[in-house]
Amino acid sequence: xxxxxxxxxIHQPVHLKRYRxxxxxxxxxxxxxxxxxxxxxxxxxxxxxxxxxxxxxxTKMYGKQFKVAFSLSGVAIELLEVYAPEVIELLxxxxxxxxxxxxxxxxxxxxxxxxxxxxxxxxxxxxxxxIKEMFGQTPKVMxxxxxxxxxxxxxxxxxxxxxxxxxxxxxxxxxWKSPHFVYNCAMDPNVKLLLRDYKLxxxxxxxxxxxxxxxxxxxxxxxxxxxxxxxxxxxxxNIFMELxxxxxxxxxxxxxxxxxxxxxxxxxxxxxxxxxxSEIISKTKSVGPMEVVYPVSWNDEERDTSCWLGNGMQRExxxxxxxxxxxxxxxxxxxIKQDWDxxxxxxxxxxxxxxxxxxxxxxxxxxxPYDAFTNYMNVLGDFIKRVQDLFxxxxxxxxxxxxxxxxHNQGEEIAVRDNEISRLRARLEKYEPTxxxxxxxxxxxxxxxxPAEKKPAAKKAPAKKPAPKKEAAPKKETIAKKAPAKxxx
Amino acid sequence: xxxxxxxxxxxxxxxxGLAVASYGITKGLSVQNDVETTFCMPKxxxxxxxxxxxxxxxxxPVVWRDVQYDNIKDRFVGHTAEDYxxxxxxxxxxxxxxxxxxxxxxxGFAGGYPGNLHEEINNxxxxxxxxxxxxxxxxxHAHDWLTYxxxxxxxxxxxxxxxxxxxxxxxxxxxxxxxxxxxxxxxxGMDHADCIMCVSELTRQTVINQYHQDPRKCVAMHNxxxxxxxxxxxxxxxxxxxxxxVTYLGRITMQKGPEYFIEAAKRVLxxxxxxxxxxxxxxxxxxxxxxxAAAYGIADRCHFPGFQRGKQVYECYKNSDVFVMPSVSExxxxxxxxxxxxxxxxxxxxxxxxxxxxENVIKVDYWDIDAxxxxxxxxxxxxxxxKYLAEEGMKEVDGITWEKxxxxxxxxxxxxxxxxxxxxxxxxx
Numbered sequence: 037x038x039x040x041x042x043x044x045x046i047h048q049p050v051h052l053k054r055y056r057x058x059x060x061x062x063x064x065x066x067x068x069x070x071x072x073x074x075x076x077x078x079x080x081x082x083x084x085x086x087x088x089x090x091x092x093x094x095t096k097m098y099g100k101q102f103k104v105a106f107s108l109s110g111v112a113i114e115l116l117e118v119y120a121p122e123v124i125e126l127l128x129x130x131x132x133x134x135x136x137x138x139x140x141x142x143x144x145x146x147x148x149x150x151x152x153x154x155x156x157x158x159x160x161x162x163x164x165x166x167i168k169e170m171f172g173q174t175p176k177v178m179x180x181x182x183x184x185x186x187x188x189x190x191x192x193x194x195x196x197x198x199x200x201x202x203x204x205x206x207x208x209x210x211x212w213k214s215p216h217f218v219y220n221c222a223m224d225p226n227v228k229l230l231l232r233d234y235k236l237x238x239x240x241x242x243x244x245x246x247x248x249x250x251x252x253x254x255x256x257x258x259x260x261x262x263x264x265x266x267x268x269x270x271x272x273x274n275i276f277m278e279l280x281x282x283x284x285x286x287x288x289x290x291x292x293x294x295x296x297x298x299x300x301x302x303x304x305x306x307x308x309x310x311x312x313x314s315e316i317i318s319k320t321k322s323v324g325p326m327e328v329v330y331p332v333s334w335n336d337e338e339r340d341t342s343c344w345l346g347n348g349m350q351r352e353x354x355x356x357x358x359x360x361x362x363x364x365x366x367x368x369x370x371x372i373k374q375d376w377d378x379x380x381x382x383x384x385x386x387x388x389x390x391x392x393x394x395x396x397x398x399x400x401x402x403x404x405p406y407d408a409f410t411n412y413m414n415v416l417g418d419f420i421k422r423v424q425d426l427f428x429x430x431x432x433x434x435x436x437x438x439x440x441x442x443x444h445n446q447g448e449e450i451a452v453r454d455n456e457i458s459r460l461r462a463r464l465e466k467y468e469p470t471x472x473x474x475x476x477x478x479x480x481x482x483x484x485x486x487p488a489e490k491k492p493a494a495k496k497a498p499a500k501k502p503a504p505k506k507e508a509a510p511k512k513e514t515i516a517k518k519a520p521a522k523x524x525x
Numbered sequence: 526x527x528x529x530x531x532x533x534x535x536x537x538x539x540x541x542g543l544a545v546a547s548y549g550i551t552k553g554l555s556v557q558n559d560v561e562t563t564f565c566m567p568k569x570x571x572x573x574x575x576x577x578x579x580x581x582x583x584x585x586p587v588v589w590r591d592v593q594y595d596n597i598k599d600r601f602v603g604h605t606a607e608d609y610x611x612x613x614x615x616x617x618x619x620x621x622x623x624x625x626x627x628x629x630x631x632x633g634f635a636g637g638y639p640g641n642l643h644e645e646i647n648n649x650x651x652x653x654x655x656x657x658x659x660x661x662x663x664x665x666h667a668h669d670w671l672t673y674x675x676x677x678x679x680x681x682x683x684x685x686x687x688x689x690x691x692x693x694x695x696x697x698x699x700x701x702x703x704x705x706x707x708x709x710x711x712x713x714g715m716d717h718a719d720c721i722m723c724v725s726e727l728t729r730q731t732v733i734n735q736y737h738q739d740p741r742k743c744v745a746m747h748n749x750x751x752x753x754x755x756x757x758x759x760x761x762x763x764x765x766x767x768x769x770x771v772t773y774l775g776r777i778t779m780q781k782g783p784e785y786f787i788e789a790a791k792r793v794l795x796x797x798x799x800x801x802x803x804x805x806x807x808x809x810x811x812x813x814x815x816x817x818a819a820a821y822g823i824a825d826r827c828h829f830p831g832f833q834r835g836k837q838v839y840e841c842y843k844n845s846d847v848f849v850m851p852s853v854s855e856x857x858x859x860x861x862x863x864x865x866x867x868x869x870x871x872x873x874x875x876x877x878x879x880x881x882x883x884e885n886v887i888k889v890d891y892w893d894i895d896a897x898x899x900x901x902x903x904x905x906x907x908x909x910x911x912k913y914l915a916e917e918g919m920k921e922v923d924g925i926t927w928e929k930x931x932x933x934x935x936x937x938x939x940x941x942x943x944x945x946x947x948x949x950x951x952x953x954x
Contacts, residue, residue: 056895057902058796352909390917406887407896409910410903417906 038263038308039272041230041316043105044279047145048112049383050078055411073119074168080120083283086124090293094134101309102300103135107179110143110163111377131171137312140164140175146380147344149180149189151358154365157196169475171431177313181382186331190221200317205231206332207340216270219326228317232276241281243289256298266304272316344385349409360423362440367426375419384412528562529662531672537572540637543692546748549670551577568636571602579603585652586613586630587620587809597601615658650674657682664938665689673714680717684939689718694731697854698780712736720937724857725878744949747882748840749927750862759769762843769800769905772845774860775827777808782851782891787814791821792898799826802946805841842867847904852877865922870914874901880940885918
């Protein structure tokens with residue numbers, strides 16, 4: 037039985053305003069409110085609302101036969117909350133039908149997966165939490181910004197507990213293989229991969245309304261026939277695109293929504309069903325590992341990261357941005373955190389590309405890649421200055437980094453220890469009804485110390501002294517405790 | 526194919542961009558083996574390169590004088606005594622009333638741009654009548670308004686197609702307040718021309734809209750640059766690693782927008798003091814600019830080294846980190862291309878014709894001093910941007926050659942000769 041997996045990305049960047057270098061240090065607001073409001077309301081009116089309403093209708097028409105998946109970037113959620121809350125409501129209604137799955141992605145829609153693991157983990161978790169709050173689902177499948185994927189990113193997703201990832205079915209990673217199977221990550225066999233069929237996806241998102249295309253006009257039965265005619269053993273057809281494709285890239289007047297509405301009915305006639313990514317991942321076995329050494333994405337003909345990191349300017353901006361990652365992870369300033377999310381968005385890097393574009397390139401208000409770079413670097417200049425001002429100047433960055441690592445390691449150690457303690461405690465309770473006096477004591481002291489350690493990070497002196505002491509002392513304990521736990525097994 | 530070309534300047538004697546362009550075009554054409562160019566100019570020095578035939582207009586007779594071959598054979602610069610006698614056989618009217626005739630029956634030229642320029646232009650056109658009668662050619666090509674009357678005259682006499690090359694218009698030079706005499710000469714030349722080659726689309730639009738020409742006979746023919754000579758390539762820049770140098774190079778005059786450069790400099794210097802601004806060139810606004818810099822309190826960071834010539838120009842580019850051309854109206858502007866050859870990133874105004882063929886430069890509106898300042902600051906502070914523009918710019922400008930321009934010019938000639946008229950819609954760049 038062939039299965040269609042439909043997935044839509046919902047993302048809108050926060051547009052930067054024209055920010056001149058002489059504003060560095062005086063103006064800390066970087067955004068073009070007018071453009072942001074205009075862009076998000078336009079997208080919502082022309083695309084998101086009609087498309088989501090149609091899908092809601094479809095869930096009523098077809099019941100559980102129709103399934104769809106979405107992912108939202110955190111910055112887009114924030115924009116939608118402010119300017120187009122009706123989109124969120126529609127998504128919530130869709131979530132209640134049980135036909136919809138929400139995927140996790142980095143909060144900022146940025147390139148942190150290529151730069152800094154911790155940032156990537158932190159923002160993905162933050163988004164997952166937000167999705168849980170808003171739609172009552174904990175994402176089980178991950179998708180990275182613009183489907184950037186490599187073996188390492190897959191392994192990272194596995195470590196975060198995701199069961200699968202979706203990625204681009206790029207020619208150069210597939211070779212002779214077909215995207216219509218489930219694969220698994222080469223570095224973590226527990227992470228399954230769903231690969232986008234770019235031909236079938238682009239037929240809708242790029243070519244649907246193109247009257248010079250030889251398949252124009254495209255009807256649902258013709259489209260589903262293509263799927264039905266695929267070889268018998270090719271079971272999973274992944275059709276992934278931006279939600280903007282419905283209504284913006286392909287205007288509503290092209291009747292694209294009617295096309296979408298007809299899909300499940302024609303699919304049913306041909307014995308084809310719909311499923312969400314996690315359903316496919318739980319039901320289908322992987323046919324083998326997929327090796328992806330260099331990152332792939334769904335952008336441009338190259339399907340790589342060259343549209344964000346292709347030239348020296350982009351790499352410079354990227355490096356400067358992620359140099360500050362450790363400090364930002366440690367800081368508690370909400371405005372800085374928010375700015376960090378917004379300026380990380382990959383769209384900012386896309387504006388700086390100097391590649392000749394095959395499809396009409398959207399440059400925002402920038403004249404040229406150099407203009408985009410200049411503006412971004414000005415914003416970044418101010419942002420970095422603010423981040424650095426949070427910490428006293430005399431703290432050397434090496435020293436600071438050492439402190440971060442210590443704090444970070446301790447946090448992890450404490451977490452591990454907490455786990456151990458609770459396990460031991462459970463065992464102890466099994467054996468002796470009266471708990472041992474020793475272990476609860478040590479447990480109580482640990483969490484109390486934890487916040488005390490983290491706070492002084494901003495000030496140099498107090499943080500430094502307790503750090504090495506504690507590191508040395510409790511380590512022995514952990515080892516000592518670990519040993520009996522293992523022995524008991 | 527024989528081309529009769531009228532020009533006012535030719536290297537080594539350089540007054541402005543016209544000489545460089547004339548050289549490039551003729552040199553580019555000389556590579557095509559079947560094109561023979563005769564270049565007529567007021568006063569050659571005799572040191573011109575010998576790849577084309579030069580006719581010295583100040584030694585072409587307009588009245589008959591009885592002179593002996595042996596007495597005069599060594600006096601000619603440019604063409605020969607034989608040519609002189611041939612010209613003398615084709616006198617067409619009595620010009621004895623003219624002032625300043627010499628013993629050969631020729632009218633002298635001061636060369637360059639003297640006070641009696643209009644008189645010289647007129648004389649140039651009188652002599653062109655003699656040439657048009659004595660020379661064999663297939664097409665006439667006239668560079669810039671000074672030679673338009675000569676071109677028109679030659680066309681009237683010979684009936685051959687006239688192609689004029691617009692290197693600048695009076696609208697560019699005067700910010701719209703045109704000199705009516707100059708305008709009338711330009712307009713007359715364009716009206717008679719069969720093909721109008723403009724150095725940019727910007728100029729083409731001026732020609733169409735301000736001179737009311739048929740768009741079909743106007744074509745944008747962008748300039749190019751010659752590769753750097755080894756001598757210039759070998760220049761070792763002297764750079765102070767702690768300081769950046771931003772350079773303006775050109776005449777300090779209204780057309781070039783120097784005041785916008787000062788305004789941008791002021792904004793940059795408000796934030797960063799380790800940038801120097803260099804005004805290379807001279808002109809009528811130089812003193813006003815020095816005053817302005819002093820008034821803004823940035824005179825210590827602004828330098829006025831005066832007019833640069835020859836090698837100095839390239840030393841200037843090589844020692845700069847940014848080149849800025851804030852021209853209010855620039856028909857083409859070859860300077861940014863030269864700067865890019867030296868690996869110096871350029872910022873140019875959107876009102877510059879060369880911007881139409883350049884990708885790896887930053888383009889701003891000449892009046893947008895904030896954007897200009899921002900671009901200067903960005904190149905000076907972001908090594909990545911400087912490196913990208915320097916490297917990619919050099920690659921790009923290496924691909925812009927006069928040979929390619931000459932091939933395009935040739936295709937216009939062919940169309941003109943074969944069909945008798947020119948239509949830009951049938952022209953393929």
